[in-house]
Amino acid sequence: MSNLPIRPDLAAKKPYGAPQLNVEVKLNTNENPFSHDEAFVSQVSAKLQEVLRNANRYPDPEALELRSRLAAYLTATTATNFDANQLWAANGSNEILQQLFQLFGGPGRSAIGFEPSYSMHPIISQVSHTEWVAIERAENFDIELPADLTALKNANLVMVCSPNNPTGTLSTLDLISKLHEITTGLVVVDEAYAEFSQAKSAVTLLESHPRLAVVRTMSKAFGFAGVRLGYLVGSNDLINCIRLVRLPYHLSSLTQATAVQALEQASELSKQVEFLIAERVRIAVELQKMGFTVADSSANFLLFKGSFNQGKLWSFLVDQGVLVRDVGISGWLRVTCGTAIENDKFLAKLKIFVEQK
Ligand SMILES: *Cc1c(COP(=O)(O)O)cnc(C)c1O
Numbered sequence: 096m097s098n099l100p101i102r103p104d105l106a107a108k109k110p111y112g113a114p115q116l117n118v119e120v121k122l123n124t125n126e127n128p129f130s131h132d133e134a135f136v137s138q139v140s141a142k143l144q145e146v147l148r149n150a151n152r153y154p155d156p157e158a159l160e161l162r163s164r165l166a167a168y169l170t171a172t173t174a175t176n177f178d179a180n181q182l183w184a185a186n187g188s189n190e191i192l193q194q195l196f197q198l199f200g201g202p203g204r205s206a207i208g209f210e211p212s213y214s215m216h217p218i219i220s221q222v223s224h225t226e227w228v229a230i231e232r233a234e235n236f237d238i239e240l241p242a243d244l245t246a247l248k249n250a251n252l253v254m255v256c257s258p259n260n261p262t263g264t265l266s267t268l269d270l271i272s273k274l275h276e277i278t279t280g281l282v283v284v285d286e287a288y289a290e291f292s293q294a295k296s297a298v299t300l301l302e303s304h305p306r307l308a309v310v311r312t313m314s315k316a317f318g319f320a321g322v323r324l325g326y327l328v329g330s331n332d333l334i335n336c337i338r339l340v341r342l343p344y345h346l347s348s349l350t351q352a353t354a355v356q357a358l359e360q361a362s363e364l365s366k367q368v369e370f371l372i373a374e375r376v377r378i379a380v381e382l383q384k385m386g387f388t389v390a391d392s393s394a395n396f397l398l399f400k401g402s403f404n405q406g407k408l409w410s411f412l413v414d415q416g417v418l419v420r421d422v423g424i425s426g427w428l429r430v431t432c433g434t435a436i437e438n439d440k441f442l443a444k445l446k447i448f449v450e451q452k
Pocket residue numbers: 125186187188189190213256260285287311312313314315320323324325
């Protein structure tokens with residue numbers, strides 16, 4: 096606890112973050128395992144030199160070129176038309192989530208989530224003084240609506256992560272539509288892993304669902320976790336509201352330029368996404384062969400459960416040079432799909448553990 100005069104509700108908290116260890120195989124934070132090729136790096140570097148020359152000036156506060164490119168990317172990948180007025184960009188989707196809580200949450204207001212899910216949602220909720228209401232998911236991690244819909248109806252924010260982190264579970268568009276019908280609040284669909292799913296994106300619902308916001312990121316499928324670029328798709332009305340809480344010039348000219356370049360090679364990246372989906376299927380089969388239960392996943396990771404203590408298995412894997420994530424669900428561990436070599440190593444070490452038992 097700090098001796099500084101900070102808010103009492105924050106004094107006892109711990110900062111969010113995955114334990115990072117220096118091991119050979121890192122399969123714990125759902126990153127894309129492929130680094131960027133030299134041609135791309137040279138292309139971005141050339142662009143950044145030009146941007147740096149003009150770095151005495153503030154960046155475009157509206158990030159218009161980037162938002163147009165994001166709109167074009169969505170139009171191409173979802174067969175629905177979007178323009179820059181329906182897009183918003185910030186430093187990672189977490190900044191966007193925070194902006195939404197600043198706008199729609201606050202004292203006397205509430206947000207609902209379906210757990211287990213992304214643990215940053217309740218953290219951002221609490222930091223913004225928004226009451227957090229958790230509804231437990233079914234045993235197979237599907238969202239089940241409670242018998243009493245009062246809390247849902249009155250919530251100011253309804254958070255749906257689909258595909259869901261850490262379970263990989265997909266929510267149907269019918270369900271999202273239903274939630275929008277029940278609640279008077281904003282329905283936020285966190286689609287950080289959308290590219291790894293074959294299902295239609297919730298962005299296709301926007302036209303008929305005015306209180307819907309879809310939040311996405313370049314951190315996962317695009318392999319840009321280090322760049323910090325998240326984006327929101329929603330009504331122009333919503334985006335006008337976000338301008339009330341965003342900080343001046345929140346998105347640096349370097350970030351904007353790098354993301355624009357990355358969007359140009361989006362079709363190249365889709366090959367990596369296809370590979371990672373194939374690896375997800377392969378790993379799931381191997382895990383099942385070893386006797387593990389595997390949750391259905393539409394993302395670039397798998398949640399799996401054995402008949403032993405997950406903490407013990409986690410430590411064993413770390414000792415063998417493989418880092419996975421203990422997300423705090425009894426019996427379960429989450430593994431990110433890496434390169435074929437990394438995945439083979441993970442499976443081989445797991446096999447040693449299973450056979451030792
Ligand atoms: C990884 C992840 C994000 C991404 O956050 P960024 O700030 O864009 O890196 C958002 N939501 C979920 C559910 C995630 O797993």
